[in-house]
Amino acid sequence: MHPPFLTDDDYDELADWLERRRIGITDIVELEGFLTALVIGPNAVSPIVWLPKVWGGRKPKFTDLAEMNRFAALVMGLFNDIVFCFEQAPQEFQPTFYESKVKGRRIIIVDEWCRGFLKGLRLDTKGWKPLKRERPDLLRPIELFGSPAGWEECEAGGEEKMHRLWSPKVTPAVEAIHAYWIPHRLAQVRRQAGQTTH
Secondary structure: OOOOOOOHHHHHHHHHHHHHOOOOOOOHHHHHHHHHHHHHOOOOOOHHHHHHHHHOOOOOOOOOHHHHHHHHHHHHHHHHHHHHHHHHOHHHOOOOOEEEEEOOEEEEEOHHHHHHHHHHHHHHHHHHHHHHHHOHHHHHHHHHHHOHHHHHHHHHHOHHHHHHHHHHHHHHHHHHHHHHHHHHHHHHHHHHOOOOOO
16 A cells, blocks of 8 residues: 555644634545545546635635645645545545544544535536436435534434434445446546547
8 A cells, every 4th residue: 555645743734724724624524525525526626626615715825835835735645645545445435533422422423524525515516416316315414414404404303313323324425425436437537548438
């Protein structure tokens, strides 16, 4: 396996940096969800399009160019780690979720990750339409924990019960979404290579 593009120290640096920001994506777990949607989705989205979503606008607020370049390098490192995992061993991908203890029980908190994933999906709404139409079940657990409508549904259904029932379905859903788009991505690669598909 290729060594990670992002070291543990790099990861901590990026996490601290995001937490200090007031605009854009301010949480590294949310950022991972955002980048995962871009990596496994139907179409390649240019960093020129999605990086401004991370730092919160077309004109990033950094002290100088060196700071901006370092920030972008850390974000791209995390992006490349996700790309490499899905290319080499997609079954080993495990989303990073927060954990909490409630009444002595360990609770996995998936909201930030799911919220980030949906932000990434929204950068290519048209491209995601076939999956939404054909396999809405795959997005359901992510939408439950990552959207206002989903939070309302969880509240109405009893948050503890809904969480216990649906949060374990997020990771398998991500694996299935990745598998769903593989034929589409392969067809794109063939077209770009000038080959004909049948």
